[in-house]
Amino acid sequence: MDFRLRNWAGIASLAALLSCGLAAGQEKVPDWSKVQIKVTRVSGNIYMLEGQGGNIAASVGEDGIVIVDDEFAPLAEKIQAALKNLGVTDKPVRFVINTHYHGDHTGGNAPFTNTGSTVIAQDNVLKRLTSGGTAGNGGSVKMENKPAEKAALPIITFEHDVTVHLNGEDIRALHFPAGHTDGDAIIFFPKNNVVHMGDDFVRYGFPFIDVAGGGSVQGMIDGVEKAAALLPADVKVIPGHGALSNLDDVRAYVKMLKETSAVVQKAIDAHKTLDQMKQEKILGPWQKWSNDFVNADIFIETLYNSLTGHKGDFVKHN
Numbered sequence: 493m494d495f496r497l498r499n500w501a502g503i504a505s506l507a508a509l510l511s512c513g514l515a516a517g518q519e520k521v522p523d524w525s526k527v528q529i530k531v532t533r534v535s536g537n538i539y540m541l542e543g544q545g546g547n548i549a550a551s552v553g554e555d556g557i558v559i560v561d562d563e564f565a566p567l568a569e570k571i572q573a574a575l576k577n578l579g580v581t582d583k584p585v586r587f588v589i590n591t592h593y594h595g596d597h598t599g600g601n602a603p604f605t606n607t608g609s610t611v612i613a614q615d616n617v618l619k620r621l622t623s624g625g626t627a628g629n630g631g632s633v634k635m636e637n638k639p640a641e642k643a644a645l646p647i648i649t650f651e652h653d654v655t656v657h658l659n660g661e662d663i664r665a666l667h668f669p670a671g672h673t674d675g676d677a678i679i680f681f682p683k684n685n686v687v688h689m690g691d692d693f694v695r696y697g698f699p700f701i702d703v704a705g706g707g708s709v710q711g712m713i714d715g716v717e718k719a720a721a722l723l724p725a726d727v728k729v730i731p732g733h734g735a736l737s738n739l740d741d742v743r744a745y746v747k748m749l750k751e752t753s754a755v756v757q758k759a760i761d762a763h764k765t766l767d768q769m770k771q772e773k774i775l776g777p778w779q780k781w782s783n784d785f786v787n788a789d790i791f792i793e794t795l796y797n798s799l800t801g802h803k804g805d806f807v808k809h810n
């Protein structure tokens with residue numbers, strides 16, 4: 493199945509279409525003027541913002557605002573207005589932490605930088621935003637990324653971890669290698685008992701794994717398990733996409749990732765081809781995780797490419 497998305501706005505639109513039950517192929521650039529920013533108080537001074545694209549976490553307090561991810565550029569003003577409307581502080585968004593490089597999480601970097609915020613991300617986020625290239629599952633899912641403009645680039649990068657000390661909290665970004673991408677960070681708010689997992693944990697079903705962008709299913713499993721081991725049982729989990737979650741939701745997701753990758757590995761060991769795996773519907777028992785973005789065939793292909801190290805062609809733009 494040839495399933496191509498033109499850009500991250502297409503993904504955002506698809507995610508919106510999912511809830512309407514419309515088929516893939518009808519994606520289009522969203523009408524940004526219609527997007528509303530829904531704000532949910534998660535715990536203490538931590539909020540979750542949902543508009544179009546990845547979920548945003550916000551620490552809002554006396555020192556100002558720190559946000560995790562920033563959706564798309566046309567939504568930056570609405571995001572800033574939603575934060576101001578909380579009535580907690582008139583201080584600006586001082587820091588933006590990116591969970592990874594994808595445009596539905598970093599698209600707002602430039603307008604936030606241009607209004608005084610400092611963007612922080614893992615080293616590989618800077619590399620991939622700078623170079624541009626093709627994101628994808630190593631097969632039929634491909635998305636072209638142009639090199640980002642200067643204002644969209646992180647100013648501060650880190651290799652392993654960084655901590656932002658604001659609003660009485662040690663907000664910690666911790667890098668987990670080769671999961672959803674090669675630049676993933678999971679962000680911990682320990683005082684408020686909240687975590688933002690980026691796209692290492694999503695709620696739309698089978699996840700997109702950017703194999704071409706250095707991601708892998710094994711890294712995703714390892715990262716989420718290691719992060720979960722650091723968290724209290726009653727932690728509130730903000731997923732990269734979808735509703736506020738808890739550790740049971742995370743465990744069910746990891747269980748699915750382990751089971752499905754074991755099934756595909758077994759088929760690889762039995763020298764089955766990708767086509768045979770699809771024809772035999774080897775992920776049939778996990779059908780409820782199939783979705784319009786990553787259906788069972790695309791997830792078989794993703795796992796196959798991840799487990800065999802087939803990354804596809806990562807094409808650099810000059």
Ligand SMILES: [Zn+2]
Pocket residue numbers: 592594597672691
């Ligand atoms: Zn992503």
